[in-house]
Amino acid sequence: MxxxxxxxxxxxxxxxxxxxxxxxxxxxxxxxxxxxDDIVALAGVGRRSFFRYFPSKEDVVFPDxxxxxxxxxxxxxxxxxxxxxxxxxxxxxxLVLRMYAENPTFSVQRYRLTKQVPxxxxxxxxxxxxxxxxxxxxxxxxxxxxxxGILRADVIAAAVVAAHNNALRSWLRSDGEGDAxxxxxxxxxxxxxxxxxxxxxxxxxxQAEDVVVVVARRDAPLWRVVQExxxxxxxx
Amino acid sequence: MxxxxxxxxxxxxxxxxxxxxxxxxxxxxxxxxxxxDDIVALAGVGRRSFFRYFPSKEDVVFPDxxxxxxxxxxxxxxxxxxxxxxxxxxxxxxLVLRMYAENPTFSVQRYRLTKQVPxxxxxxxxxxxxxxxxxxxxxxxxxxxxxxGILRADVIAAAVVAAHNNALRSWLRSDGEGDAxxxxxxxxxxxxxxxxxxxxxxxxxxQAEDVVVVVARRDAPLWRVVQExxxxxxxx
DNA sequence: TCTCAACTGTGCACTGAGTGCCACTGACCT
DNA sequence: AGGTCAGTGGCACTCAGTGCACAGTTGAGA
Numbered sequence: 001m002x003x004x005x006x007x008x009x010x011x012x013x014x015x016x017x018x019x020x021x022x023x024x025x026x027x028x029x030x031x032x033x034x035x036x037d038d039i040v041a042l043a044g045v046g047r048r049s050f051f052r053y054f055p056s057k058e059d060v061v062f063p064d065x066x067x068x069x070x071x072x073x074x075x076x077x078x079x080x081x082x083x084x085x086x087x088x089x090x091x092x093x094x095l096v097l098r099m100y101a102e103n104p105t106f107s108v109q110r111y112r113l114t115k116q117v118p119x120x121x122x123x124x125x126x127x128x129x130x131x132x133x134x135x136x137x138x139x140x141x142x143x144x145x146x147x148x149g150i151l152r153a154d155v156i157a158a159a160v161v162a163a164h165n166n167a168l169r170s171w172l173r174s175d176g177e178g179d180a181x182x183x184x185x186x187x188x189x190x191x192x193x194x195x196x197x198x199x200x201x202x203x204x205x206x207q208a209e210d211v212v213v214v215v216a217r218r219d220a221p222l223w224r225v226v227q228e229x230x231x232x233x234x235x236x
Numbered sequence: 237m238x239x240x241x242x243x244x245x246x247x248x249x250x251x252x253x254x255x256x257x258x259x260x261x262x263x264x265x266x267x268x269x270x271x272x273d274d275i276v277a278l279a280g281v282g283r284r285s286f287f288r289y290f291p292s293k294e295d296v297v298f299p300d301x302x303x304x305x306x307x308x309x310x311x312x313x314x315x316x317x318x319x320x321x322x323x324x325x326x327x328x329x330x331l332v333l334r335m336y337a338e339n340p341t342f343s344v345q346r347y348r349l350t351k352q353v354p355x356x357x358x359x360x361x362x363x364x365x366x367x368x369x370x371x372x373x374x375x376x377x378x379x380x381x382x383x384x385g386i387l388r389a390d391v392i393a394a395a396v397v398a399a400h401n402n403a404l405r406s407w408l409r410s411d412g413e414g415d416a417x418x419x420x421x422x423x424x425x426x427x428x429x430x431x432x433x434x435x436x437x438x439x440x441x442x443q444a445e446d447v448v449v450v451v452a453r454r455d456a457p458l459w460r461v462v463q464e465x466x467x468x469x470x471x472x
Numbered sequence: 473t474c475t476c477a478a479c480t481g482t483g484c485a486c487t488g489a490g491t492g493c494c495a496c497t498g499a500c501c502t
Numbered sequence: 503a504g505g506t507c508a509g510t511g512g513c514a515c516t517c518a519g520t521g522c523a524c525a526g527t528t529g530a531g532a
Contacts, residue, residue: 048512051491052509057488122359123358125361151402151403151423151426154401155395155423155426158398163391166391194391272519283483285480
């Protein structure tokens with residue numbers, strides 16, 4: 001209590017102080033070996049205050065996902081009909097990457113933690129699921145009326161999330177070295193190329209001998225190239 | 237009564253009695269309003285015995301998933317090189333559907349329960365995640381050496397699971413009416429059409445500093461072409 | 473038959489997460 | 503002054519889950 005006055009210097013540090021104290025203890029003696037009482041003792045606050053800021057002990061490990069999810073839904077809600085749907089959800093997924101990239105060291109620490117604590121992994125799944133739901137709901141609205149619109153929305157959302165997480169996790173595994181942006185672009189590109197907008201893809205290949213030649217500038221944006229390839233192949 | 241299908245050795249009635257008692261109470265007064273003490277009191281057994289059969293209160297809601305997951309990994313482990321990978325994981329996913337279809341009424345009750353209890357939904361996610369991991373691990377092995385093998389494995393596994401769950405849930409939402417098999421076949425067919433067999437395009441070596449030429453067959457899968465373009469552009 | 477296991481079911485005490493309620497404190501308003 | 507109000511802390515409580523010890527059963531083997 002005596003040294004607690006230093007911890008709460010500014011007004012909103014309560015939440016941040018709890019996160020900092022929690023992570024210090026989690027990294028030093030493990031998540032399950034750390035009780036909420038330990039955290040609040042180190043932060044110099046009352047136990048009841050912890051649950052005022054975090055609904056559960058797990059929430060302190062993901063302090064910024066609630067805001068990020070709100071950002072994503074806001075981003076998707078301002079979409080216009082001109083936006084290509086799959087492109088739009090890929091861009092929305094990049095918002096999550098940006099959040100991770102804002103605090104690389106914190107993100108890496110959290111990754112190591114969640115990787116080895118089953119309870120945290122389960123919690124992370126529920127977080128990821130909410131992102132996926134946001135993407136799927138957006139796509140469902142955009143695909144409304146289309147044949148198998150709901151199915152396609154759910155599958156594409158799942159694929160986008162999986163690709164994003166694949167790139168994100170390989171970046172986290174490398175201690176935040178390298179460019180996470182390009183890795184995610186590459187992964188999302190794979191998904192985007194797999195789910196074009198056409199419905200009748202490769203069932204009929206009558207002119208199988210035909211070839212198409214694409215010439216692209218090396219510094220061209222990848223998706224501009226993809227669009228060209230797509231239209232050149234007659235898929236647009 | 238009707239459970240005469242002894243796939244395994246005769247199970248002690250203890251476990252089944254606990255499941256029956258639990259579901260009676262869950263349906264009658266809700267999951268969170270039912271304590272473990274209530275369950276064991278109704279089943280007429282000691283409280284400690286509950287946790288001998290189920291590691292947690294949530295596990296009693298998914299009593300057969302552990303066996304189903306074992307079935308799936310066994311199914312995938314006997315795969316031969318002749319099996320087409322995507323086809324194989326789709327068949328593996330159908331094993332889960334079969335388990336649900338074995339007990340339609342139970343599956344529908346559980347679906348309603350998990351839909352409205354956040355804790356159960358989170359638990360279900362961790363269950364589904366293990367299925368997805370099993371599929372992804374199989375595909376990773378099959379795609380070993382291929383470019384972006386891990387990425388493709390993860391994305392396809394996620395897509396297969398999403399398609400399967402989409403069809404499964406719409407079947408559960410209809411109280412188990414209709415044919416779940418055809419719905420799942422249709423959903424998985426969509427995934428297979430998106431990630432089907434590949435035909436490699438050919439990439440010409442870059443002839444100048446700033447352009448790249450790609451020659452692709454018209455019936456080549458779009459993603460395959462994009463991969464070549466990407467690597468040709470130097471975007472590993 | 474006796475005995476030594478191994479397994480199953482049970483009771484008990486304990487830890488720790490999460491909640492409800494109330495009392496306190498300081499800021500800000502009138 | 504008095505008074506509302508939000509943030510905070512303290513306390514007691516419920517309940518999930520665990521460790522431990524003990525009783526009953528079965529099924530060998532001497």
